[in-house]
Amino acid sequence: MRGGPVVSTKQKIIDTDVHHEIRSTRDLLPYLPDQWKRYIAEYGWVPERAIPFNQVRKNTKYRMDSIPEDGATPGSNFDLLKEQLLDKHDMSYAVLTGWFYEATVAKGWYEFAAARASAYNDFTVDKWLSKDKRLLGSITIPREPEAAVREIDRMAAHPQMAQVMLPIGDFAWGDPYFHPIFEAANRHGLPIAMHLSASITAQGGDFLRYYVAWRSLHPQAYMTQVISLITNGIFDKFPDLKVALVEGGFEWVPFMMHRMDSAYKALRQETPWVKRMPSDYFRDNMRFTTQPWDDLTAREFMNVIDMMGSEDMIMYASDYPHWDFDPPERTMPHQISDSLKQKILYENARDFYRL
């Protein structure tokens, strides 16, 4: 009816994993205090390179068409990202997860790491969030809890800063040493996102020689974090805290829910501060993202949903501009119901970010 509400049958979309990039570390210079500028501007500091085999594919890390005309780093050009992602897929929101995780996983020299994290957050506000209201940001922090809390307190008021980013590396975030970080996020009503960094090793500490192996195993890193959060009582301390496990897959989740429940039933006296069944924390406090979709058929996917016991735990992610980008319309087999698709593409993330 004229003048009445128009209900579109089109799916709404929130993309929960978009990697905006700096062109080079020099992009951080305007936001760094003078004492730190010299390391990048004059002394040639570069981030550590954590894995040796990133060149297995031509342009391994990126979609071929995501390189800007001037040859800059894919993901570093707002206009191109807007065109290829926000506008093309008519997204309601896209959550920028960035890449400058190294400030968090870096071991030592925490003061410089803290400065890099702050500079990166200011860069994200200045060059990205200010340009489009559909963009949401992630607060990058250093690993050292006191500095991390300061940075969360500094950035939380920005209306587009939607979460605190805890990259996954070679340490477990559930350790009580890190609890002030969770306390700060919780105090500001911000959810946590966890995303792998390159600084992970295989279970067992051995190094698995090939990128295909590294890629196959990196969900292990997420399992380790989930186990660590639950057994250390994070969700008993902060029952309303939500954590998104981004780019770690979701196919393993029902397995780990069952596995932890079974272990907990037999051994709960060891961790009496953990009050609920582990699978309850999965369902109430954790969300998982779609990309990379491991070619599950609709039936296989519904098996996973059935074993999770919830349709609310999975959120769409594209991973733009990386090579294994999943566009929203091709992420899920068409046989999945429209209502479940709408939850995954939009509603679950809307609720997670309280949009």
Next chain:
Amino acid sequence: MRGGPVVSTKQKIIDTDVHHEIRSTRDLLPYLPDQWKRYIAEYGWVPERAIPFNQVRKNTKYRMDSIPEDGATPGSNFDLLKEQLLDKHDMSYAVLTGWFYEATVAKGWYEFAAARASAYNDFTVDKWLSKDKRLLGSITIPREPEAAVREIDRMAAHPQMAQVMLPIGDFAWGDPYFHPIFEAANRHGLPIAMHLSASITAQGGDFLRYYVAWRSLHPQAYMTQVISLITNGIFDKFPDLKVALVEGGFEWVPFMMHRMDSAYKALRQETPWVKRMPSDYFRDNMRFTTQPWDDLTAREFMNVIDMMGSEDMIMYASDYPHWDFDPPERTMPHQISDSLKQKILYENARDFYRL
């Protein structure tokens, strides 16, 4: 009919994971060369203790009723094991997997480790296999490939030695350094079994503080080995070789089959010696055992089977005499079909061990 064949409707059973034990390391002395005896008999050598929290439960590691009357180590008394396991459950076969993995995962002093492995194999033949034809053994080896191959060659002819045991520790068995071990097993027509040792750490190398965490994550160690075997081309070199992943769960298997297929499709040029889809190696070359059954309902279990695409990949295991022992009649929900139960309880293991 009198004189005709009697077909029992009762399920036949093969138990693929039974931990026979030494009472103490002194049980190895009769089988050790003189030069090594002194370390145990006189100098007080004991195996390393790998995890600090084994006393979370009373009698943590063992079934309460499995302690022999004389107070010896559970699993060290043949008569009791025969009564509680072989006879009670009317088993056709039980595969002894032992515990003396430390000779394999021990770092350094490989000559002594090789002597311990040999002594343990001789002890197994002498005190166990010779007493009951239903018992099958596992060849324990040192980690050092040359000595390992010698030990396989020494033991393979024993008609009850059914497999070569590769414990899972902090290194990946697919590394080409270890290929002579697979070559030797393959040459003798013996399958490989992998079973976790206590010497595993979490993904990321961090230590997860609690036994409930350690227990929840130990399937990661199996995922790492599986990825390592496939990407290093073990099953292309030895297409008929079978590997049993024992006590690592099976619920994660469909997830990893999909995950590896998906990674392989995108990155196969990195490992051109891997000729088939990873899921093909899972289905044709690997078997997984039931214990610990993580409380899956029949429907959830059938979801897993559906996603595996095979009914032939799972074999029953009890884990006797450990505390989380699964008796055959209670391992699976009753709604699972008799024909599938018979595969899991008997036929899949019969085919794996060519019995």
